[in-house]
Amino acid sequence: MSIMPDPTFYPSPGMAMKAAPEQIAYVALLNVGKNGKRDAMSVIDLEPGSSTYGQLLGQVDFPNGDNELHHFGWNACSACLCPQAPHPHMERRYLIVPGIGSSRIHILDTKADPKHPKIVKVIETEEFIKKTGYTSPHTIHCGPDAIYGSALGSASGDGPGGIFLMDPDTFELKGPWEKDHGPQNLAYDFWWHLGHDTLITSEWGTPNMVKDGLNPELLLGGKYGRKLHIWNLDKRHHLQEIDLGAEQQMVLELRPSHDPMQTFGFVGVVISLKDLSSSIWMWYREDGGKNSKWAVRKVIEIPAEPADPEKLPPLLKGFKAVPPLVSDINLSLDDRFLYVSCWGTGEFIQYDVSDPANPKKTSSIHLGGIVRRAAHPKKPSVALNGGPQMVEISRDGKRGYFTNSLYSPWDEQFYLDGIKSWMAKVDLDSKGGMKLDEKFFVEFDGLRAHQVRLQGGDASSDSYCYSDPQ
Amino acid sequence: MTHAGLTSTMLWLMLLLGAYHGLNPGMGWLFAVALGMQEQKGSAVARSLIPIAVGHAVAIGSVVLTSVFLGMTLPLIVIRYLVAALLVGMGIYCLMRHRHPRWVRMQVGFRDLTVWSFLMASAHGAGLMVVPVLLRSNTVEAQSRIAGHNHISQTVAPLAGMLATGVHTVAYLAVTGLLAWVVYRKLGLALLRKAWLNFDLVWAAALVATGLVTLLI
Numbered sequence: 001m002s003i004m005p006d007p008t009f010y011p012s013p014g015m016a017m018k019a020a021p022e023q024i025a026y027v028a029l030l031n032v033g034k035n036g037k038r039d040a041m042s043v044i045d046l047e048p049g050s051s052t053y054g055q056l057l058g059q060v061d062f063p064n065g066d067n068e069l070h071h072f073g074w075n076a077c078s079a080c081l082c083p084q085a086p087h088p089h090m091e092r093r094y095l096i097v098p099g100i101g102s103s104r105i106h107i108l109d110t111k112a113d114p115k116h117p118k119i120v121k122v123i124e125t126e127e128f129i130k131k132t133g134y135t136s137p138h139t140i141h142c143g144p145d146a147i148y149g150s151a152l153g154s155a156s157g158d159g160p161g162g163i164f165l166m167d168p169d170t171f172e173l174k175g176p177w178e179k180d181h182g183p184q185n186l187a188y189d190f191w192w193h194l195g196h197d198t199l200i201t202s203e204w205g206t207p208n209m210v211k212d213g214l215n216p217e218l219l220l221g222g223k224y225g226r227k228l229h230i231w232n233l234d235k236r237h238h239l240q241e242i243d244l245g246a247e248q249q250m251v252l253e254l255r256p257s258h259d260p261m262q263t264f265g266f267v268g269v270v271i272s273l274k275d276l277s278s279s280i281w282m283w284y285r286e287d288g289g290k291n292s293k294w295a296v297r298k299v300i301e302i303p304a305e306p307a308d309p310e311k312l313p314p315l316l317k318g319f320k321a322v323p324p325l326v327s328d329i330n331l332s333l334d335d336r337f338l339y340v341s342c343w344g345t346g347e348f349i350q351y352d353v354s355d356p357a358n359p360k361k362t363s364s365i366h367l368g369g370i371v372r373r374a375a376h377p378k379k380p381s382v383a384l385n386g387g388p389q390m391v392e393i394s395r396d397g398k399r400g401y402f403t404n405s406l407y408s409p410w411d412e413q414f415y416l417d418g419i420k421s422w423m424a425k426v427d428l429d430s431k432g433g434m435k436l437d438e439k440f441f442v443e444f445d446g447l448r449a450h451q452v453r454l455q456g457g458d459a460s461s462d463s464y465c466y467s468d469p470q
Numbered sequence: 471m472t473h474a475g476l477t478s479t480m481l482w483l484m485l486l487l488g489a490y491h492g493l494n495p496g497m498g499w500l501f502a503v504a505l506g507m508q509e510q511k512g513s514a515v516a517r518s519l520i521p522i523a524v525g526h527a528v529a530i531g532s533v534v535l536t537s538v539f540l541g542m543t544l545p546l547i548v549i550r551y552l553v554a555a556l557l558v559g560m561g562i563y564c565l566m567r568h569r570h571p572r573w574v575r576m577q578v579g580f581r582d583l584t585v586w587s588f589l590m591a592s593a594h595g596a597g598l599m600v601v602p603v604l605l606r607s608n609t610v611e612a613q614s615r616i617a618g619h620n621h622i623s624q625t626v627a628p629l630a631g632m633l634a635t636g637v638h639t640v641a642y643l644a645v646t647g648l649l650a651w652v653v654y655r656k657l658g659l660a661l662l663r664k665a666w667l668n669f670d671l672v673w674a675a676a677l678v679a680t681g682l683v684t685l686l687i
Contacts, residue, residue, distance in 0.1 A: 003668045011659035081662060083504040084586070085570035086496045089668045145574055169567065195508055197577050234575040260576075261508060465576065466659050467507050 161187025182238025525587025533597025
């Protein structure tokens with residue numbers, strides 16, 4: 001405990017936007033197959049004036065490989081300032097790193113030397129399953145009262161997946177969060193509207209449905225997730241299920257408005273069985289009223305691109321088209337710009353969502369892609385594989401970073417040559433527009449880069465309890 | 471000494487402790503500010519202060535009245551050690567590890583806020599902190615024993631306890647209300663980042679100090 005509040009905690013998203021630019025990024029690195037390497041957390045230099053800009057500053061190797069490290073998060077964030085039970089003298093210090101492949105959770109301490117974090121605790125598979133009843137922990141968020149995490153499945157690897165709680169002081173698992181799952185079975189991402197006591201979850205597939213690769217039978221049968229679930233955050237029970245439609249498959253990343261007073265947010269859908277398009281949906285409250293039901297509508301549709309079957313992996317040959325495969329999205333702290341990664345077509349798109357029901361495309365960049373293989377200006381002769389995937393936006397909304405691997409068992413199904421991993425950066429214009437930073441292109445040797453977290457917080461790490469003055 | 475064992479010193483101390491409790495962001499004004507911001511209405515700040523004050527008063531009053539009734543049956547020395555032990559124990563616990571009552575809800579009505587304020591004040595030992603003020607001093611106790619008044623309560627009388635609670639609550643409400651208003655209207659929440667001393671540490675230290683003083687007065 002410190003005497004003054006952690007300087008990286010901000011009451012409102014607008015105040016967080018005034019934070020100084022981040023200097024380093026933590027990027028999860030995944031070992032793939034039996035190459036003798038272990039998983040790792042890497043530290044990348046983001047300081048433009050530095051002689052090591054865009055290079056690996058340090059790397060902490062994990063005890064094992066095959067953890068499949070996905071969406072890690074901080075032990076504490078701006079939610080510590082929330083008024084119901086404020087504890088502002090915690091420190092943003094530990095990274096909570098879940099592995100969907102192993103059901104382990106690694107805790108890293110970044111305080112002593114931020115460039116060389118240390119593993120201080122490992123929650124082993126057996127303990128995770130015993131204490132939570134779940135497997136495949138996926139996403140971590142720090143909440144006003146605890147660390148929350150989502151998990152893809154039950155102990156058997158089937159449903160229901162759900163949410164678990166962790167003590168933010170001791171990192172002890174507190175068990176499953178739900179008191180009543182209602183009809184919910186599939187799980188993936190979760191986040192909340194803290195000002196409205198509402199938690200939202202999305203659907204991918206159970207561990208058994210995803211661990212051996214994308215299963216065409218399940219996909220064409222519409223068995224992957226297609227729903228959103230609305231929960232009472234306080235009472236921990238299921239309130240409402242929203243079906244996006246039979247042809248929508250894999251409802252993934254949830255990006256609620258950062259403004260705690262607002263009640264809208266965006267979710268990306270990977271693929272439509274009708275035409276292979278990807279889409280972004282907006283959820284909102286019907287009639288804008290406090291007690292009314294939640295609803296969802298499609299606000300962006302990104303079509304598949306016709307392609308020469310010769311250049312397509314077996315999974316896609318018959319379709320003669322490359323799907324956008326929107327995998328990750330990110331919302332700037334002012335709720336103004338939505339960033340969308342199209343991992344299939346290798347496109348990164350910026351939308352102005354000032355009017356969330358009517359997004360306007362403001363800019364687009366190509367890098368990699370199943371067919372396009374667009375090169376980076378720093379290495380113009382090298383055709384890139386993978387595409388923009390995990391994306392993180394800086395608190396001030398001026399920089400974006402993304403990596404190119406999706407999920408090991410699925411990577412090779414779409415990129416037959418396997419993913420050679422890289423990380424890129426875009427400079428973002430506050431009025432709309434973006435440009436690749438030609439000096440920033442990180443290549444990873446033998447490991448695959450996934451989630452990016454920026455030092456001090458970023459646009460998907462913190463939750464706020466106070467609005468900015470209008 | 472005034473009526474029913476309540477001295478003016480006691481009332482001043484109750485007033486000061488009320489003001490002190492009002493300063494703590496975790497026990498009132500910050501939630502009021504948040505609710506004002508949520509509704510974008512200054513009146514929401516004012517409205518929320520009423521249940522917050524009621525909850526605080528109930529938390530203080532229930533501990534005060536409990537000690538008043540215990541004071542009618544137990545010898546002063548027992549009460550004194552009991553209160554001191556509780557205060558020091560609670561202070562040390564808070565120093566080592568700060569726990570809050572679990573509370574996530576932001577959409578709160580009158581009853582929710584009253585319960586919240588009661589829980590927060592109780593969990594912080596706010597009621598316990600004022601009990602030593604209302605204990606009779608050893609000198610007074612000795613004097614009354616010499617005078618043969620063995621069955622007089624070792625604390626103030628019940629009505630006086632309620633009056634003391636009222637004085638405390640008025641001071642608490644004045645300070646927490648003033649802070650809520652100044653932060654909501656003038657200073658803004660950026661203040662939190664610069665001026666939010668670790669109240670939990672100060673508070674824990676205050677609990678221990680009060681416990682020790684209880685043994686000495």
